[in-house]
Amino acid sequence: MNFLQNPSSLEKYILEQNLYYISDKDNLIILVDRDTHYLGYYYLIKEDNNFNFSIDKNIVFEYSYNTLRYDSSIEDILNKMNFKELNNRTSLSLDLNNIDRNFDFEKIDNSFLDEIYNCILENFNPYYGCIKRKDELLKSIENNEIFPHIDYNELVGFIEFSKKRNIFTIDHFCVFNKYKNMGYGSKILSSFIEYSSCENIKKIDLFVLDNNISAINVYKKMNFKETKIKSKIFMKEV
Structure with a gap:
């Protein structure tokens, strides 16, 4: 800097x-x-x-x-x-083999903003990771950096991600409460991996809390590997 x-x-x-x-x-x-x-x-x-x-x-x-x-x-x-x-958080990563075909996911508009924002707040500690303000999240929607899964004409879950060069980083992965424990998490992640491969993305990165064993197991089932990158989060209270 x-x-x-x-x-x-x-x-x-x-x-x-x-x-x-x-x-x-x-x-x-x-x-x-x-x-x-x-x-x-x-x-x-x-x-x-x-x-x-x-x-x-x-x-x-x-x-x-x-x-x-x-x-x-x-x-x-x-x-x-x-x-x-x-x-504490652990980094996981998945190396991709690119697929030469199209993958068109169902893009969403800003009418889903409150629903997505509230789901992130309900499922993530605000001091863990980077929870965006609503205006920032709106830009993510406009930039097609929200990968949604729609079923029964409802938004079941989504992955909020960002792109840097040829790498996707998963910022938040959410399934709405009434659809949890129904297998949607694996479906959404599998579809996102396929979409990433079609977009010539070389790697998917993410961080997960060390004590979130269930999430770590889901990622590992999808062949994500732990890296040597860790993080510690510190807070100073007012």
């Missing part, structure tokens, strides 16, 4: 990305404003400085790391600022 060396460039970038920052002496924290908390985007902390700050919502930082290169000093700095470890 070379723009940090240029304060005017940093301020311009922050405004464009709708970010917030707190600074004190040589310390800096950049935050993304979420409905329920601030999500840590970047920080630069001098270990020998006491960085005391007050803010109106909880702050969540996620430290992703390769298990072969874990840096305990990052955790030490967060602990000094009274961040507490909240939970």
Whole structure:
């Protein structure tokens, strides 16, 4: 992040990305404003400085790391600022063989926005992963980054995902409560894998909570493999 060396460039970038920052002496924290908390985007902390700050919502930082290169000093700095470890996540990945054919899934419009937003809130801890604001989720719908499963003329479940180069990342995978334990989870994931293969995607990535054994088992049945990437989530309460 070379723009940090240029304060005017940093301020311009922050405004464009709708970010917030707190600074004190040589310390800096950049935050993304979420409905329920601030999500840590970047920080630069001098270990020998006491960085005391007050803010109106909880702050969540996620430290992703390769298990072969874990840096305990990052955790030490967060602990000094009274961040507490909240939970741990494991990365899983699926390498794909591309299929040369079309896959047209049933795209949805913004009339499903509230339904999708509420399902994510009901099924995910707001401090785990990146739960988007409604305006951000609306963009996901408009960009066809919601993969839905419709049955009985109703939205049964969906996968919210993002694309970077030739990789899909699953951000949230939801089945509505009244359709759980009916086999829809495997159906939706299998269809999404097929769609990804048709889109020349090379890999599907995701993070899952370490204690969510049922979800991990579903992914592994679909040949997802654990990677060496883990994450720790820390929170500072107001």
